[in-house]
Amino acid sequence: MRAHKSERHFTIQTSQPPVQVPFLNLAAQYAALKDETLQAVEKVLAGAHYILGPNVAAFEQEIATYTGARFGIGVNSGSDALTLALRALEIGPGDEVITTPFTYIAPAESIHQMGAKIVFADINPRTFLIDPQAVAKKTSARTKAIIPVHLFGQAASMDELQALAKPRGIHLVEDCAQAVGSTYLGRGVGSIGRLGCFSFYPTKNLGADGDGGMVVTNDEALAKKLKMLRVHGIERRYYHDLHGYNSRLDELQAAILRVKLPRLNGWNARRATIAARYSAGFAGLPIELPVTAPGNSHVFHVYAILSDLRDELQKFLTDRGVPTLIYYPQPLHRQKVYEDLGYSEGDFPVAEAVSRRILPLPMYPELTDEQVDYVATRVREFFGK
Numbered sequence: 001m002r003a004h005k006s007e008r009h010f011t012i013q014t015s016q017p018p019v020q021v022p023f024l025n026l027a028a029q030y031a032a033l034k035d036e037t038l039q040a041v042e043k044v045l046a047g048a049h050y051i052l053g054p055n056v057a058a059f060e061q062e063i064a065t066y067t068g069a070r071f072g073i074g075v076n077s078g079s080d081a082l083t084l085a086l087r088a089l090e091i092g093p094g095d096e097v098i099t100t101p102f103t104y105i106a107p108a109e110s111i112h113q114m115g116a117k118i119v120f121a122d123i124n125p126r127t128f129l130i131d132p133q134a135v136a137k138k139t140s141a142r143t144k145a146i147i148p149v150h151l152f153g154q155a156a157s158m159d160e161l162q163a164l165a166k167p168r169g170i171h172l173v174e175d176c177a178q179a180v181g182s183t184y185l186g187r188g189v190g191s192i193g194r195l196g197c198f199s200f201y202p203t204k205n206l207g208a209d210g211d212g213g214m215v216v217t218n219d220e221a222l223a224k225k226l227k228m229l230r231v232h233g234i235e236r237r238y239y240h241d242l243h244g245y246n247s248r249l250d251e252l253q254a255a256i257l258r259v260k261l262p263r264l265n266g267w268n269a270r271r272a273t274i275a276a277r278y279s280a281g282f283a284g285l286p287i288e289l290p291v292t293a294p295g296n297s298h299v300f301h302v303y304a305i306l307s308d309l310r311d312e313l314q315k316f317l318t319d320r321g322v323p324t325l326i327y328y329p330q331p332l333h334r335q336k337v338y339e340d341l342g343y344s345e346g347d348f349p350v351a352e353a354v355s356r357r358i359l360p361l362p363m364y365p366e367l368t369d370e371q372v373d374y375v376a377t378r379v380r381e382f383f384g385k
């Protein structure tokens with residue numbers, strides 16, 4: 001049940017000049033936490049409770065509390081969190097689920113895995129978040145759920161989506177993979193919809209040293225069902241009441257994540273500081289800077305600019321030791337795997353235009369001010385400023 005993601009291991013191979021500002025630097029985070037991490041790992045190994053042990057239980061409670069939800073259910077990945085969430089809601093053939101075409105593929109995959117129909121709705125050109133008006137146009141009597149993705153670190157317009165969903169009995173399943181710690185009108189993402197799905201993929205704001213994910217919910221019955229679904233549909237060992245999965249958050253990963261969680265707010269604050277420093281450095285340039293929607297606190301999983309000269313700028317930066325990675329270069333409705341959905345170029349013009357113009361820049365808490373300034377100076381140089 002693992003998404004194919006080889007392209008996301010960001011060791012960028014290049015015969016270019018020496019890298020001045022790595023696109024990511026997971027080793028720096030490990031170095032800072034090495035002693036505590038090794039102690040936590042050693043304790044799990046010595047305790048020999050490797051599956052669904054005390055760290056998973058404690059971490060589920062800690063994430064639930066952190067997000068403001070009542071229950072947390074640790075699963076194997078963010079992709080599985082979405083799949084199990086849709087399964088728990090009994091979404092299946094004949095149902096439609098609306099999501100964004102401008103995101104990582106996992107939410108669309110989870111819909112497909114249920115045998116339901118993937119329905120895309122276009123995005124806002126400045127926040128890149130799903131546009132509630134576009135969602136309204138795609139809503140039908142068959143719509144059973146909406147998966148808003150809190151892309152790049154800020155929440156989709158949950159109030160407008162709720163207003164659309166609630167009277168029609170449509171479930172909101174929040175994809176919080178990129179937004180752990182962000183809030184919408186003061187509420188933690190994940191705790192607002194019926195279910196909230198998190199990823200602890202290593203590059204996320206709260207990243208494990210391997211795969212990991214979590215579903216949070218305020219609904220006790222759904223929490224119970226999810227706990228069964230992740231272990232082959234059992235409540236009692238060897239008695240299977242549901243068609244389930246093997247999708248558990250690993251005890252070792254939970255122990256490592258518990259070392260990191262107390263640092264998350266500090267890391268997210270540092271990301272916001274870096275974002276502000278980039279934006280100040282880019283003032284006056286003919287590019288579009290990230291926008292935080294009203295009511296949101298943004299945790300800047302990604303800091304991305306828009307430029308008509310994106311490809312030239314990317315090359316200019318690479319040549320000066322600033323490798324970058326474009327996501328997402330191809331919106332989901334244009335992916336080969338979804339050809340049978342019958343979408344074509346022009347169906348989601350905003351997502352398509354953003355895909356052509358977007359350039360994510362290095363963004364992680366360990367970036368120094370000097371590195372941020374180096375990037376900003378190179379971008380200014382490109383524009384002759």
Ligand SMILES: Cc1ncc(COP(=O)(O)O)c(C=O)c1O
Nearest residue numbers: 077078079104106177199200201
């Ligand atoms: C928006 C979004 N949803 C879901 C996922 C899936 O998470 P995972 O890689 O843990 O399966 C990711 C991350 O990779 C993501 O960015």
